[in-house]
Amino acid sequence: MNTNTICRIRPAGRHILTIGRDLIQDNYAAVLELVKNAYDADSPDVHLEFKAFDDLSGYSIVVSDHGHGMSTDDIINKWMVPSTSDKRDRRKSPLGRMMQGSKGVGRYATSILGSNLYLETVTTVGEKTTVYLEWEPFKDATYLDDVEIIVETEKTSEPQGTRLTIEGDKEFLSEWGKGQFYKLRDELKKLQSPVSTVFGKDEFCIKLTVNDFPEEVENIDETIEPYPLFDLFDYRISGKINENGKGTLTYSCKKARNTIEEEIPLDLEKDTGCGELDIDIRVYDREPEAINTLISRGLTDESGEPLGKNEARRLLNTYNGIGVYRNGFRIRPLGERTFDWLELDKRRVNIPARCVGSNQTIGYVQIQAQDQSGLIEKSARDGLRENTAFNQLKAITTLVITQLEWRRYHYRRKEGLSRPIYKIEQNLQQLFSSEALKRNVRTQLDKGANAEKIIELIEQSAKQKNKVTE
Structure with missing residues (x-):
């Protein structure tokens, strides 16, 4: 039944x-x-x-x-x-x-x-x-x-x-x-x-x-008060990008005297795909001279005393990251120093002279509500769902950072601040290039060199690369 x-x-x-x-x-x-x-x-x-x-x-x-x-x-x-x-x-x-x-x-x-x-x-x-x-x-x-x-x-x-x-x-x-x-x-x-x-x-x-x-x-x-670093930047880019993909960015550089802010029109030629965005990103140079300048601008500890170089570096190491905020509150873990959601460090490894690393950046991206942006918080409160809207957010934020990077790169090159990085790049190219070794081996083979001579050449090349690395 x-x-x-x-x-x-x-x-x-x-x-x-x-x-x-x-x-x-x-x-x-x-x-x-x-x-x-x-x-x-x-x-x-x-x-x-x-x-x-x-x-x-x-x-x-x-x-x-x-x-x-x-x-x-x-x-x-x-x-x-x-x-x-x-x-x-x-x-x-x-x-x-x-x-x-x-x-x-x-x-x-x-x-x-x-x-x-x-x-x-x-x-x-x-x-x-x-x-x-x-x-x-x-x-x-x-x-x-x-x-x-x-x-x-x-x-x-x-x-x-x-x-x-x-x-x-x-x-x-x-x-x-x-x-x-x-x-x-x-x-x-x-x-x-x-x-x-x-x-x-x-x-x-x-x-x-x-x-x-x-x-x-x-x-x-x-x-609780925010860290005092935010207003002491070397470089800054900020602005609002409307849902239709159009907006205006403003770039400024505190390292250069008597400079005016530059307005940068932006047109993605399509909708953002993640709603309206309000972006503000600050970048800090990390050379010893730059740290001294940062302190001289008024960087102090919580008691108002000027910070030393080591303390200033530690503060930069602690407070770096680009956070994503909704209604004024950060969405974890976006913006944490151990969560490089924009892969800034990966970009910097590839192009160290131009790209900035995560330990140089502090900033925020303000996003709209979920139904307006398509950016959905996970139920476990561990970030945003990795959907199309999130990929668009990453792409647009990276594009804005690139606008700052190019201007910073040209300024540093003009002022001679990038020479140490150029030297590093040249040494890295030497380190990973085997052309010189190939030429030497080919020359020795043409002269009838034996295996021991070839091994000696290879060992000399290895020692030279170790020296470059050091």
Whole structure:
């Protein structure tokens, strides 16, 4: 006998952990997701507080903001619904900010950072809602809705905003050392576009506090600011390219005195294929004299003291990269020094006199929303999907960089700044050329030389190439 049964798909309990721990790239990405949530809540600021327990048995992270908060209805029907489309549907916050979240998974990043979460949120009308979550029960639950969660609501006179308290044991604590906090600071500094005009008058402040971690970790109490390098460039090219492929670029060179900015008309003769682009790229020479000039322009440390040469080079090594930003926030890992998405270093190896390397460039490419540009963020928050639009983005950005490279190349050649590079190129050509060796071998063979003489010639050639390499 045939029977028909109506069934429903029920996600397993551990599905919620898969969203957080498997889709969020790492601890840094998890923290950044929580920062973006504060921005989406129209908060003027967000405070990240890391504190180790007195006995070092674990730690807590408190993420607090002064946004519009969430009502009990928001908590039950939005916050507790994985992959909700709420932000994607609304697109803009009540105060007009473009929403950073769209996947409906960022809040579950807290499961990466600790074993439990205490949420407190207060709305503009004084409704306070609290939720306490332990992640372990989800691992063993057969179905997601088998785990019961208590949601409490009360009236309060507390100021509006949201406060997340995340706690983790010693295993979670061990994931945060001196290097990890240095990396987190770097990520936070690069999170927002270095040019404030992206936000206009919309201020958003990030504060980071770190206390009582093991001795090698220094306490931190700072307001995150972009690195001071951006305005101290040697060469710059910037401009806006419209969706129709037309635009105007502006080139400037700080190394040359009494020069005016050059306007460069650009016409791709077709649509960009990736929406409207706003590009700003700065390039820095790395010779000792150039580093001295960079310091003389006002490069200082965070206390305002001038940096030495080694510190200046380290800062360049740390803060290089061309980031891709959407609505003023960087899309990781584009722009990280270890992720050369434009293959600048590969180009420089082929043409070292003209092409710039990734450790010489700092900049950004501002892109439009996904439906306008075709540039789609991956669900795992690890970059953009490598589709046709992304390939177009790479090609156009490289074209803009090439415009700067040619002008920089001619300036350096005119001023005699490229002579060391010419010498390197000549030596490289000698190193990989075997023509001289072939001629010598042919001459010796014509003279009737024996095998030992030929081997001697080859050994001499090898020693000469080793000398060039050194």
